Amino acid sequence: MRIHLSSVFVDDQEKALRFYTDMLGFVTKHDVPMGTDRWLTVVSPEDPDGTQLLLEPSGHPAVRPYKEALVADGIPATAFAVDNVRAEFDRLRGLGVRFTQEPVEMGPVTTAVLDDTCGNLIQISQYG
Template identity: 55%
Template sequence: MIKISLTSVPVDDQDKALNFYTNILGFIKKAEVPLGEHKWLTVVSPLEQSGVELLLEPMAFEPAKQYQSALKEAGIPWTSFAVDDIKKEYERLSNLGVNFSITPREAGPVMIAVLDDTCGNYIQLMQEL
């Protein structure tokens, strides 16, 4: 059986991303291993500390930079995170200064909102209805 253990989000600044993903979104730093000018830097959900790790991947590959930029310009989120109460998260994050390109709205069987992670990406929040 195969399971997902790691996924990644490209970031333009790993330290800024670590601050945003931990102090704003609420993830917990799992690993930080220096690798030359960058590092292997992962965060996890406080609810699943042995679960899927999110690699805050340095944006060092030019074609990847172009892809990240094209997604953002098109308004397409890089990835999606599940939340229990999207309106509550939207209020909490808005009060912390997070900018949203899409405020909470129904989208079929889910509610979604899309935020700017300040590191080059839109991230979708999703609540199952």
């Protein structure tokens, strides 16, 4: 068994697509119209056949209070692995990405948390 698909709820799929591709560097895997929304997934360019991230519309009534509670408590919706958190932090901050947590070393793990502009906090992590 392996993880094939994960998702984040986004307030605006087009805005999310621009952020996740232009800022974070993911590439579009699927973009299929589904009424007023889309089946919209991105993947790492380093693993185009790997785990997909679904940029899922946040229209369900339970999503808004869920996302607001996570953000209020500083809890990331998901985490992405990077080779060097400090370098990625500097690169993304240079592009205007807002961080809610600067790089922090916690034993063998270094993390930072960013705002994806679509209602989520995202953690970037480096192990080792």
